[in-house]
Amino acid sequence: MKKLFSSEHAFELQAVRSELDALSIPYMVKNEFASGALGELPWQEAQQELWLVDDTWFHRASKVVDGIKANFASSQGGKGQEGREWVCSSCGEENGSAFEVCWQCGDAL
Template identity: 60%
Template sequence: MIKLFSSDDMFLMQSLKSELDALAIPYMIKNEYASGAMGELPWQDTQPELWLIDDTWQARANQVMDALMAHSVSSPGDKEQEWVCRNCKEKNGAAFDFCWQCEHQRHEV
């Protein structure tokens, strides 16, 4: 097994899972529910991880991932995108105009 992807971005993780499902690429998720209970965990860096069960799919899976990444990067003006606070580096949902953590105003990309 090889680790293909690790992220606490559940939207990206979900997109990747549906792509792999569509192509019938076998995978498994580790730490899938970790991020929801982050405050209760003794460790801080636990992110959901997507592992390929069959290494022979690696090249195909990487293509899928590249396509997903390219898609999310190619539309920086998209209001649905998450944004990262310039002040404290916290990730914020697209719906917020101010950082939930430090109340720094959202910057336009």
């Protein structure tokens, strides 16, 4: 057995599980019900992990994980800005990464 994936984001973990299920890639979930032990155990010890039952699936399963990680990272960055400030193309104003609309002129990113 080989550890494939672990995440503190339940949505990301569920996305990987759904893709593995769709591709019929055999896996098991470690610590699936361990969240009730938080406080008694450190959070790292109670975090859910996905393990491959059959190591021959590792290459294909890794591609699934890499794709989901990339999608998750880009969605967290705000329309592909990946946490960077941006300059409005209309008025030239610098805007923070949290803004999708220019605070000066109201033009969209």
